Amino acid sequence: MMKNAVKQTAILWVSLLLLGGLTLLILQLPPVRAWLWYQTGEEAFTAQVKGLTDLAGGWLRPRLSLAPDAPMDHTDVNPFGINVFLEQEVEPAKREQAVAMAAAAGYHWLRQEFPWEDIEIHGKGDFQDRRHEPYRSAWEKYDHIVDLAEKYHMELIVRLSNPPAWTRAAGDAVGTYAPPDDVQDFADFVYAVVSRYKGRVRYYQLWNEPNIYPEWGEQPVSPEAYTELLKAGATAARAADPDVVIIAGALAATIDLDGTVHAGRNFSDLLFLQRMYDAGAAPYFDIMAVQGYGLWSGPTDRRMHPRVINISRHLYIRDLMVKNGDAHKPIWISEMNWNAAPPDVEPRYGRVSLAQQARYLPLAYRRVIQEWPWIGVAATWYLKRASDDWLANRQPEAYFQLLAPDFTPQPVYQAMKDFIHNGTVPDG
Template sequence: MLKKSVAILAGLILIVTIGGLALFVSRGPVSEVFFNWTGEEEPLPQAKGVVQLLFDLTRRRVETRPYVPVAHAGLCPFGVNTFLEQEVEPEKRERTLQMVKAAGFRWIRQEFPWEDIEIHGKGDFEDRRHEPHRSAWEKYDHIVDLAEQYDLGLIVRLSNPPAWSRAAGDDMGPLAPPDDYADYGDFVYAVVSRYKGRIKYYQIWNEPNIYPEWGERPVDPMAYTELLKVGYTRAKEADPDVVIICGALASTIEVDYHPHGLNDFVFLQRMYDAGAGDYFDVLAMQGYGLWSGPTDRRMQPRVLNFSRPLYIRDIMVRNGDENKSIWLSEMNWNTVPEGFPAGAPYGQVTEEQQARYVVEAYQRIQEEWPWVGVANFWFFKRATDLEKDRPEYYFRLVEPDFTPLPVYGALKEYANQPPVMYPGYHQEDHWAVSWSGSPAGEPFDPAQDRSNVWQTVRDERAVLGAYRLAEGVGESFSFSFAGTQLDLVVVTGPEAGQLDVFVDPLELGAWSLEIAEEPTLSLDLRSDTLQFGVIEPLARGLDDGQHRVEIVHTPRTAGAVRPVGIDG
């Protein structure tokens, strides 16, 4: 009886506490602060969220290791999912990519459905579904050509097996894996071989941990790992330089295997237990915000929110995969209208909220998660409005007739801003870094693109196996960064040269060697032995804001030019 009374009293105190907090946070500035903690817009959910955050303090903290080198994390984060294969008119495919490019996206995630390429049987790449018959590759060749024309990187998803790959046809579900994984491996090999040197990033399957992506059968992390192994191996045989992304894990708390699926944490750990870590270069997951905004920092395993990548990163670190990045294959908030007949299974926000949330999501990724690479907005558009009666339709960026929604304008304004490097351990290939140089005897001209002066050198002794090398005078690189201190990772050795460092030399865009003041410091990179991954401090105690740094390769003495290597 006493225990019951104590429990009731504790519950009443909690209710009163939440109610008092709700009254307190209803005031403007406080509400904004609490939104930045909970991702909630209304006072009562904000108050509840703050209480949940307090309970989070009793849980084990996740380990993300932000200051370790991570491969494929420094790319431009702005990607978008497209359905170009569904557009009948080639002109609409091109208009799509024109608008994608104008919005500031650098990547498109595009499915190359197996069922639409190897249609009628194994090794048969002719499309005979309609007259006239034509090569099944034709449409996809056009997509690749357009992506190159508009300087957009392709992330190609390889999934959706043809019915002939299963003895039961589609009876086990049209997305079920093939009976013989070697058939899938041959398809992967065919695609990668055809586009060798043109497409670098391939994704093996999609959402293997939930229904219906594994067909009318229980999801199976061990079986998916075997499929991933086959796809990875065959892709690397066709082109050793491709980067393999595992199938995006869907966020779910389900544990029934079928008909729903398996919790993403459990599924991933069982993948690792089955040896999957050797068969992907990038880990993919979905990044939907669902029922709260991108600033929701509540860490509860059974709560699905935008902070879920922190848990996935923690699992990767515990399995020795801290040097691999996470990419978000799909990310967005749903704008299903009020009173929608099918309900709001993916959450519900206004179009204004969606526009704000997506921008804030990209900003959080860049500021807080240096181990996340590309985040792909879901999705650009559908070819028609036939799915208008389904909630999934309301993730679109533009209407089928190309009419842009508010989120398009918000992203266009945000994604076209100059890039900034935020705290973390970043590699020399980070998208915020601009590389340039001058041939001997010519004045430095920042308007000229001389990125070819810096060579990428592969060396297993370097951080993540590569570094940038300059061998002539005048080469430089620059970037904007946010933070109070800055380090540079270099290669030192008996023959190494010197770098002059200018931190905040002049206003952004006005800098040149001819008018620069004395360098903030000079780095002599000589050492008795060749060493990689050497960390050199460049700046300490800066104002907590954005800064600009210019780093120039200079001779130690007149006529004595020695090489320099940048290793991160």
């Protein structure tokens, strides 16, 4: 009897080994590898197998409420946007060259910050720039940006953030991005900008990444305080222009949980948004915004886990919006791309090759268009910077660029141009 038991155990183990080997062989077949890529966004075989187990775990979690057929505002729009730093271009001709190249690639939206500290520079109600001689209107540069958008038949998403030091009793000691002491100062600035560009700029984003450091300064982040800022800004904007569309500050995807307790830390985008709703934020934004970075996996990653950050994470945001009665509001992605950081640069935001970046970004836009009806605009991060300081300092932020500071196109620029105009994606 003992011999039979040993024999049966041996047969079982051999069978399992054979089955495992057969499974391994099947998983490596090209059609299966293609399916694994389509599900996990991973190109390496071992990562695909790990991704398969992640997918299986996701099937055990509750289904998300996405309401894909709900009537939604601000989704029947051109989906192609791009982030620009036009205010950094000293020469108007280079400013125009940047806009012209964005337009030539097929982009329709320019997401451009109008930094508060660069417009109301020296004090309340003072819109003169006296940092250089001769003095000039602080509006001059921004008037030109609005003119350029109109000239090239593009629309602006104007981001209002970055207060001047005079708005805080502690100045910049609490962080250069920290909110003002009095939200009415922000409301008055918003009113001034929206009034000036009424009928020419319709979409305004109030703040950026209020749930992470350093965008809320050297202090704990606060969904409730941000809601008060949003409320004041939106009320002022709507008073200046009843046709204005308010975009909430883009939430950065993060799984951190201590940002509302400790300064210099981050706070979960999902919990931050729910607390915004609890604080009464819903009437004060028309569009929710998120950041859509792919980081360490590709644009086809369909894995869903609350503690995993990938291109599909915004589905959790959509689920929260639906459950809070905002199924009619869309999500716009404020920043989306993959980081083509060289081997000697810290891969803080993941790392892909230039060829992968050129393939991944068009594929992400294809998902936006085909799979996610609640997304209106996705804005590529980013066109170019005027200075090469990021590159010179080997900062990982630099390697999302579509154009080098001297306007040299990167492979991803041509890939997006081909996709927007022809619908083609690079092979790979």
